[in-house]
Amino acid sequence: MKWRSKKGFTLIELMVAVAILLVSSLALLSGFLGSMFLNDSSNHLTTAVNYAQYVLEQVRELDYNTDIYGANFSYTPPSITNSYETVVFTPAIEKTDMGGYSKVTINITWQEKQQEGSYSLATYFSG
Numbered sequence: 001m002k003w004r005s006k007k008g009f010t011l012i013e014l015m016v017a018v019a020i021l022l023v024s025s026l027a028l029l030s031g032f033l034g035s036m037f038l039n040d041s042s043n044h045l046t047t048a049v050n051y052a053q054y055v056l057e058q059v060r061e062l063d064y065n066t067d068i069y070g071a072n073f074s075y076t077p078p079s080i081t082n083s084y085e086t087v088v089f090t091p092a093i094e095k096t097d098m099g100g101y102s103k104v105t106i107n108i109t110w111q112e113k114q115q116e117g118s119y120s121l122a123t124y125f126s127g
Contacts (some may be wrong), residue, residue: 037113040112041112044117055106102125105120106122107119108121
């Protein structure tokens, strides 16, 4: 009796192919989700850098003799909130005169995915 050769896949070959497809799909999905989270973090950091630069530009416009070195110094940075993050500004202006320069530091913190992010930008102004 002659066996006919049947063309097609066996059940084991099909299961191996599905397993390989599943593993490769999970690897691609993991990479995609990782890039989404990294993009979110990058977006938060870029926003923080832009806010810090904006606040430094506002501080640069202050009158150093009366505003910064005066007894009634007060500066309230803008409160900027969007749907993704809440940015809290903590400007630290060192009033000590270091050879005619004042150091201005802007600290920004935000909350993202149960972690706190922070960014600090500092510069010196002559006054």
